[in-house]
Structure formats: C-alpha cells, structure tokens
Amino acid sequence: LRAEGGGELVEVASKRADAVVQRYWDGMNSRDIEYAMEQFADEIFFQDMMFQKPFSTKAELREHFNTCLDGFPEGMRFVIDEISTDSGDGKCGTYWHCETAEGRAYESVVGCAGDPGANNNYKIKGQREGQDHLRAGDPRALH
Numbered sequence: 001l002r003a004e005g006g007g008e009l010v011e012v013a014s015k016r017a018d019a020v021v022q023r024y025w026d027g028m029n030s031r032d033i034e035y036a037m038e039q040f041a042d043e044i045f046f047q048d049m050m051f052q053k054p055f056s057t058k059a060e061l062r063e064h065f066n067t068c069l070d071g072f073p074e075g076m077r078f079v080i081d082e083i084s085t086d087s088g089d090g091k092c093g094t095y096w097h098c099e100t101a102e103g104r105a106y107e108s109v110v111g112c113a114g115d116p117g118a119n120n121n122y123k124i125k126g127q128r129e130g131q132d133h134l135r136a137g138d139p140r141a142l143h
Contacts, residue, residue, distance in 0.1 A: 025078050028078055037061070037062055051064070073100065077098070080094060080096045
C-alpha cells in the first residue's frame with residue numbers, strides 16, 4: 001500500500017497476503033515494474049492465459065511485464081474488485097478488471113489467484129490469470 005507524500009512514494013509495510021497483492025497492482029498501475037517484482041518470491045510460476053508458455057523466472061516475468069505495459073494504452077489501470085484471503089493458510093485470491101483513464105472497463109475481466117501466504121514469506125509464488133467477460137449490459141464495458 002503506497003501513499004504519495006512530498007513528491008515521493010512512501011511504503012506502508014504489511015505482511016498480509018491481501019496487502020502483498022495490493023502492492024503488486026499498485027506497482028503495475030504506477031508502471032513501477034521493479035516495485036511489482038519485489039512482491040514475488042524468487043521461485044515463481046506465473047501463467048497468463050493470453051500467452052502459451054508460463055513464466056518461471058523473475059527475469060522472464062519482468063520482460064513480460066515490460067512488454068505488456070509498453071503495449072497498454074495511456075492511463076489504463078488495473079482495478080481490484082474483490083480480494084479474499086484464506087485465514088488458514090494465508091493464500092489470497094483476487095478478481096480484477098482493467099479500465100481506461102475515463103473509467104470505462106475493458107470487456108475482458110481477468111481473475112488472478114496468488115499464493116503470498118506465510119509459507120512464502122509473504123511473496124507471491126504462484127499466479128494464474130484467466131480471461132472472463134463482463135456480463136452483457138454492464139455499463140462499464142467498452143462497446
């Protein structure tokens with residue numbers, strides 16, 4: 001969780017799975033890939049269903065994020081709709097969508113399941129992203 005203060009970003013430390021996931025998305029929204037990467041464990045499995053091959057190293061994932069962010073339109077951001085955390089193992093699941101700078105949602109909504117629990121020192125170790133769609137008639141959808 002980050003807050004702007006005096007022109008610089010200030011870290012609010014938290015060791016909860018939902019906070020780790022929030023920091024990841026904050027990094028992506030601010031186009032700060034290194035900050036987003038800090039939220040991942042050294043050994044990872046990241047599967048973006050829009051791509052054939054999963055990413056298994058931080059170097060591969062960093063390159064993927066750079067490629068994606070370079071291709072995204074100016075002002076596009078990720079919006080978290082729901083975060084749920086398992087109180088037993090600390091794993092976290094997230095449902096999110098992308099919006100334009102004007103607040104209009106893209107038709108594709110993707111859910112991601114992270115694994116930033118206590119057993120992983122609160123770093124994301126595994127993640128799968130899949131494609132879904134906004135319900136017909138959702139006023140947020142781009143047409």
